Structures are given as structure tokens and as C-alpha cells.
Amino acid sequence: MSEQNQKYASSDTRRREIAAAARAVIVEKGIDGLRTREVAARVGINIATLHYHVHSKEDLLRLVIEAMREEFVEQGRYIDAQALDPLAKLKLEIGEYKELIVHKPDLLPLFEELGKRARTDPVLEPIVREIRIGWHRRFVGLLDEGKANGQFRATLDAEAGAHMIVGALVAFQYKPRHLLPIFDSVADEIIRSVIAT
């Protein structure tokens, strides 16, 4: 008697299933396109069952964003564990961002959607801000290090440079898939724009 044949599932299991389905819907249809009935249908439960496990649509969003935040934290942890010089680290940051686009194609669109909602949601806003500012600061930090060790040009404004780099990377999230090969040449151009000559 496998678990799959059980009609009932524990609340933990259900919440996970519900969050995953909600995430998929948000990525496909945007946050305003999220419908609790659709989420319930995707999980294979009744709408009232969904409400039993997740009190409200608002709680559902919280669930999704919390899982997303964990994913970003994991990503940053991995990169920090590498012992690299600033130039190599910049390349790694950029490469890992590309990996996200390629292998987790739903994470960044999810962040975009939740980021948009965060503009008017006081509970989401600090979470999204923390992720954004955290990421930006990583670039400021490593640009500063690269200047200090002579790898990056002395005229580089680390703060402004970080804005420029982050902007260029984020823009790839919105580009059609067939433009992905250009990512590498943009990555190279970013490197050329900061290295000391």
C-alpha cells in the first residue's frame, strides 16, 4: 500500500504540494492570475481542502515566497564557499546567474512577480528588499576587492558598477530564449568593462 493511494495526506505534505502548484501557476500566469481553485485542482483536492491546509490566499503567497527565499540563500552560500579572487568570483557570480536562467527557469520569473507585489505589500517588501540589496552588495563587495587588488580599473565606481552589472544580468530574464547565446558575450563585455588595462 504505497503512499500515493492514500486519499488523505498530512498537512505538511499538502502544504508542500499546494505551494509547489501555486508557484507553477504564478510563473505561468503571474501573481494576479493565481486562482485558489486552480491550485487546488492541480494538487487534486477540493477548494475547501486547500483552505483547510492554507488559511487564505495571502498565507499561500507567504508560503511560496518563503521557499523562494531559501533557494536564493542556498545559491549565495554555494558561491561564498568558493575561494576565488575577485575576477574569478565575478565570473562565477555571472555564470551562476546564467545557470539559474537555464536550470531553474521559474525562479527568476517568480521573483519578478513577487517583487512586483512587494511594492504594495508591507509583509513581502522586506523579504524582497533583503534579497535584492543582498545581491547588489555582493557585487559592490567584489568590485571593491578587485579594485583593491588591482584586477579592476582604478576609475571603477563599485556602487555604480554593481548597479550596471545587476541591471544587465536582470535584463536577460526578460529576453526571449533565443537570445540566451548572447549572454556569454554580454558577460565578456561586463568583464572587459571593469578589468584594469
Place this chain on the structure above:
Amino acid sequence: MSEQNQKYASSDTRRREIAAAARAVIVEKGIDGLRTREVAARVGINIATLHYHVHSKEDLLRLVIEAMREEFVEQGRYIDAQALDPLAKLKLEIGEYKELIVHKPDLLPLFEELGKRARTDPVLEPIVREIRIGWHRRFVGLLDEGKANGQFRATLDAEAGAHMIVGALVAFQYKPRHLLPIFDSVADEIIRSVIAT
């Protein structure tokens, strides 16, 4: 008897009013937050009157995007009319973008919203694509000119550089207002990243 006291208005006038109200709502609440009843209320007419003048919500969107397109075309025309070298032109493009953010704070958010919709709307998509690609090409063009006349560094990949610059500029649309002073330092960094040393 001024026009303002007239209850009835010509269809041209109403359509303009309706389009303007719809635009404001889209900017405030996103495209998914656009409600025909709210648009009607803002214009001061009944929902059925709105449908009399604008057949459907879809037509309403068409109206809004068409007006937006015109604004972008005007912008490009103004810049093209200036006789400048590539570096000065790059500075002008960047400066004019900042002017948009400051003086037409609703235009770029509107483009963002309509751009998002365009991903799944075959009628909007070519319009949005035309605006995007047109703008990108302007940067490619002037980066190429700058390389040719020696103002920009010889290692510059114009295509990739344009992606980088556009991305950095667009990112300012999403930043909180208090970060606007950083725009100028990012603009300077963009210039430093491309000029020949």
C-alpha cells in the same frame, strides 16, 4: 456655455478621456488591475457608456498602447535631430532616459506593464518588440560609431555593450525614488566602461 457643462461628449473626446484614465489605472495597479468600471468612474461615465465608445477591454488596451508608441517615436525623433558625436549622443540618450523617469514617471511603468502582457498577446507583441529592438539598435549604432571614430575602446562589443547599457538603464525604472541620485554616477560609470583610455 462652456464645453465642460455638457453631459454628452463626442466619441473622439470620450475615447481620449477613457484612454487617459485607463493609462493611469494601469500605471497604478498594473494591467491585471485594470477594471472597466473604475475607468468609467474616473471619466465620470457609466460602464455602458464606456462600452459604447470602446467596444471591449481589449480595444481599450489597444488604444493605450497606440498612444504610448507615439510618445516613444517622438522621443527618438528629438534625439535623432541633434547633430552630435557618438560620445555626446550616448550621453544624450542616457540623459533623455533620465528625463523620462523624472518628468514622465508613468511612461516606463506603462511600458513595463504592456510589455508583460505582450508576451502572451500576439497583437501587442510586435508593437512592444519594435519599441524594444528599436531602442537597443540605437545603442548598437552609436557604440559602433564611437568605435569607428576612436572615442570608444577597440575591445568593445557593440551588441553586447548595448545589452549591458540598456539593462542598466531599465533597472532604474524599478529602483526606489530615493536612488535616483545614483543614476548620474551609474551614467558616468557606463561612460567610463566604454570610452577609449
Place this chain on the structure above:
DNA sequence: GTTGAATTCAATCAACTGATTGATTGATGA
């Protein structure tokens, strides 16, 4: 003042939406 067309409105429709209610079912432990 009358006429006819344009414009406007209240009421209504059908469908959708987040959420609730109360009955039923499933699972577990004694």
C-alpha cells in the same frame, strides 16, 4: 417646436473568485 441620431443610464446577465458551512470519510489508537 420637432425630429432623429448620438449618447447616456440603470438594471441585468453569466461567469468567476476567495472563502465558509456542515456533513462525510479516512486513519489511528485503544
Place this chain on the structure above:
DNA sequence: TCATCAATCAATCAGTTGATTGAATTCAAC
């Protein structure tokens, strides 16, 4: 087997949404 609690469901609620209908009003021309 029985009791209890967790989990599930169909039906329902109140409100929202784009859109329609038919009557009323307004305006311009004669």
C-alpha cells in the same frame, strides 16, 4: 469494533467582472 480527530467534499455565499439590453436623455439641425 468503536471513538476521536484529521482531512475531505459539495453546496453555498457575497462580491466582482466584462459585457448587454432597452429605455431615457441630450444635442444639433431644420
